[in-house]
Amino acid sequence: MKALVQDIYGTSDVLRLEDVADPVPGEGEVLVRIAAASVNAADWHIMRGEPRVARLMDRTIFGRRGPRQPIRGRDLAGRIEAVGPGVVGWKVGDEVLGEDEATLAEYAAVPAASLVRRPAGLSVEEAAALPLAAVTADLCLTAGAVRAGQRVLVVGASGGVGTFAVQLAVASGATVTGVCSTRNVELVTSLGASAVVDYTEQDFTRTGASYDVVVDLVGNRRLRDLRRVVAKGGTLVLSGGGNPGEGRILGPVGLMAKGGLFGRLLGLRVQIPLAKPDAARLGELAVMAAAGELRPVIERTFPLADAAAAIRHLEVEHARGKVVVTV
Template identity: 80%
Template structure:
């Protein structure tokens, strides 16, 4: 089968399409014939091995010279091709979506517990865009205790996680302010944001407004700056974020470490949740998407043959929403 692989850390130039052996499902796994996959910030972090401290913190993902898993990708939508001996509830031909690893390929093996059924009204491209980004957005809002009437600031509102976070916060009844660049103002407004701040013109940290929940999905501000925009009793939720090539050694991990160590001293309630595959949450999000209560913003799709270009787009061009790679015919 064809797969997007790498053997050493680096930019998207180290990626190549290669013919590799088709995997066989273990007892608790499902073999999925991939129809579409999407790329996430996690993919370039792993591809580049950045920030470098992550190579020491997560030895299960990061090897010495390159990622332990050669094939890139996390999200998928496709069709069940085979099931492991202990798998129940799935059968050949089922249409699924989910999250694991090594999904930028024609086939992938996925733990059965990481898959959910693809609603009939959801295209494979829309389904593939959901898992990691939408689950992360929903988890971050839960960590920020976002509810009806909350004032929410989303820094990085036009990215993959950000576009879902804006919509899900609005769905909870919150008043959302998004932060993005000039070209994305209309997009973020269309997602339901009550206000949008153009960071190229205005500094939200010095505008004087404060919010019950601040979701920082970029990680390039100081803890003191972020403190200014968190209302008394509010919550600061920190994500990975960062930009390729910037902060190569510590990156946003430095901000998260400071938040964990010094947040309380600064009078901040800081949350740093860790997103994991969550079938129950993904089922709910997919149902919302089918009902058109949540939409995946897909800036561009690429065929698997151009998957390196898809990764380069994410790495260099700061994608609006999601980039999807189509695999099946």
């Protein structure tokens, strides 16, 4: 099969489309013929091995010179082609979506427990855009205990996770302010944000406004700056972030470490949710998307042959919403 692979850490220049052996589903796994996959910040973090401290923190993902799994990709939508030993509840032909590794390929052997059924009315491109980003967004809002009537600030509102976070916070009844660049103000407003701060024109930490929940998906501000926008008794949620080539040693991990260590000293309630696959949560979000209650924002699609360009676009252009690869 064709797959997007790498041997060593580096920019998207180290990626190549290559013929590799077809995967074989093991115990509890199914073989999925992938129709679409999406790219995430996790892909370039792993591709580059950045921040470098992550290489020491998670040896299951990061090797010494390159990722332990050479095939990139995390999200998928497709059809089950074969069922491995011990799998119940799934059959050949079922349309599915989910999150695993090595999904920028024609096939993937995926734990059945990580998959959900693709609802009717949800395209494969939309389905592929959901798993990592939408689940992470929902996890962040849960960590912040977002509820109706609260004021919520989403920093990085136009990104893959941010576009879902804005919509889900609005759906919960919160009043949402997004932070993004000029070209994305209209998009974030269309997702339901009541106000948008254009960071190219205004420092969101110095507007004088404060919020019950601040969800920072960028991770490039100091903890003391973020403290100014969290209302008394409010919550700061830190999740991911960073820009390729910047903060190569610590990146957003440094902010998270400081938040965990010094948040209380600064009078902050800091939450740092651990993003991980959650099939039950994903299933609920897929139903919402199929019903038109949650809109996957897809900026561009690329064919598998140009999957390296899809990751390069995410690296360089700071894509709004999601970038999807069709197979």
